[in-house]
Amino acid sequence: MLGVIGPSVVVVGLEEDSLWRLVSALLLLAAQVAALWWVVRRPTTVLGLTLALGVGTWALLPKVSLTGALLAAQFALCVLSALRPARVTRWWLLGALALAPLALVGGGAFGLLAYVLAVTLAWTSGQWRRAQRARLIAETSRAVAEERARIGREVHDVVAHTVSVMVIQAGAAEDVFDVNPEQARQALRAIDDAGRSALGELRLLLNSVQPEPGDDGRRARCGLDQLEELAGPVRAAGITVELAVHGRTADPAAAIDLAGYRIVQEALTNTLRHSVDATEVRVSVSYDAQCVRIVVTDNGRAGARPRRWPGSGRGLLGMRERAALLGGTLEAGPGATGGFEVEAVLPIGFGA
Numbered sequence: 001m002l003g004v005i006g007p008s009v010v011v012v013g014l015e016e017d018s019l020w021r022l023v024s025a026l027l028l029l030a031a032q033v034a035a036l037w038w039v040v041r042r043p044t045t046v047l048g049l050t051l052a053l054g055v056g057t058w059a060l061l062p063k064v065s066l067t068g069a070l071l072a073a074q075f076a077l078c079v080l081s082a083l084r085p086a087r088v089t090r091w092w093l094l095g096a097l098a099l100a101p102l103a104l105v106g107g108g109a110f111g112l113l114a115y116v117l118a119v120t121l122a123w124t125s126g127q128w129r130r131a132q133r134a135r136l137i138a139e140t141s142r143a144v145a146e147e148r149a150r151i152g153r154e155v156h157d158v159v160a161h162t163v164s165v166m167v168i169q170a171g172a173a174e175d176v177f178d179v180n181p182e183q184a185r186q187a188l189r190a191i192d193d194a195g196r197s198a199l200g201e202l203r204l205l206l207n208s209v210q211p212e213p214g215d216d217g218r219r220a221r222c223g224l225d226q227l228e229e230l231a232g233p234v235r236a237a238g239i240t241v242e243l244a245v246h247g248r249t250a251d252p253a254a255a256i257d258l259a260g261y262r263i264v265q266e267a268l269t270n271t272l273r274h275s276v277d278a279t280e281v282r283v284s285v286s287y288d289a290q291c292v293r294i295v296v297t298d299n300g301r302a303g304a305r306p307r308r309w310p311g312s313g314r315g316l317l318g319m320r321e322r323a324a325l326l327g328g329t330l331e332a333g334p335g336a337t338g339g340f341e342v343e344a345v346l347p348i349g350f351g352a
Contacts, residue, residue: 025060028053032072043080047092050076051099058102066103067115070096074122081126082133093123153262153318164272165194165233172237190236223257224248224285224292227264231283234268239298240280241268247287256346259322260285260294263330266319267296267342275300275340291328291348297341319344 032053039046054070061069077096081089096119103115173187224245231241251257264283271281278300286293316332319342323330328346335341 021060025057025064028057028060029072032057036072036075039076039079040083043076043083044092047073047076047080051096055099055102058106062106065107065111065114066099067107067111067118070099070115070119074118077119078122078126078129081123082129083126086127089123089126093119096123149321153322156318162194162233164269165237166191168237168272169194169233186236190233193236194233222261223251223254224260224264225251225257226261227283227285230261230265230268234272234281237272239271239278242280242282244282244284245287246285248285249287252287252292252348255326256292256348259326259328259346260292260344262322263294263319263342263344264296266316270316270340270342271296271298271300277301278339287348289348292346294344294346295341296343297335298339300339 032050035046035049035053050073051070054066054073058064058066058069067074073096077089077092080092097116100112100116104112107114169187169190173184173191176187177184227243227245231243234241252260264285268281268283271278275298278298281296281298284293284295286295319332320330323344323346326346328344330342330344332342333340
């Protein structure tokens with residue numbers, strides 16, 4: 001009788017022990033999954049906890065591969081690697097690899113290889129994600145810097161040109177206010193026109209940065225077909241402006257058209273502000289199959305400067321930046337026959 005009962009008790013005891021191990025392993029697995037809820041906020045703590053719980057799970061169920069038992073820890077290692085520098089996370093990588101002998105005991109050479117590859121891949125994936133995020137941040141910062149520079153150039157061109165015209169016209173109005181009221185009124189009307197034009201351009205600039213509700217994006221833009229609008233305020237200041245356009249058969253790319261307009265605008269502004277005794281400005285725009293060539297020359301008094309010199313002012317620097325961004329060139333300096341000359345060459349093929 002005892003011989004029959006004894007083996008039955010042993011079998012029942014083994015089944016109860018296996019059931020207890022299975023239930024305990026499932027509880028540890030549930031704890032690992034629950035810990036992942038905080039992996040982004042506390043990746044180091046979660047990684048350490050999931051490693052300990054994973055080893056406990058494997059100890060309760062040795063037939064389960066170590067790679068499977070530590071799956072949550074591998075995920076936590078990937079997140080930690082993505083959030084922290086490599087100099088910090090590599091120590092956790094080495095700590096996880098230190099458990100590799102357990103994989104060899106439980107799964108042999110294949111189990112060892114699978115564990116090492118899984119842990120290394122988890123860490124590498126995190127580093128790749130970190131590098132991608134760093135590159136995105138760098139690209140965003142560069143785009144923001146370029147946009148700020150573009151807005152700065154646009155504001156400078158609009159404000160400098162308009163303010164120069166307004167200052168000159170205000171001075172002229174004051175000089176003739178008592179002796180020639182009608183001429184003073186003309187100067188005041190020129191100031192009014194210049195101010196309204198500047199407000200319109202600034203409104204377009206602001207719309208391009210932050211479109212108004214219902215804006216379909218088809219806003220008027222400045223271009224080389226609007227040179228007469230640039231010449232008007234300069235003529236009102238008493239300077240003759242000659243415009244010559246050669247070879248234009250079609251509209252160039254929007255970037256080329258705007259850059260050319262701004263270059264002419266800044267060159268005319270420089271004539272108003274800096275040219276000595278200038279009474280005439282010649283603006284020549286020539287188109288061919290390869291480029292647009294813009295030449296702006298005044299007849300002011302020539303200085304004792306070299307034929308070509310790098311401008312230190314914001315205006316000349318801005319013009320050079322515009323040309324360079326489009327793959328073109330710009331030179332500025334005393335003209336061959338006196339005065340000051342600005343020459344820009346912009347490639348037609350840009351943006352094609």
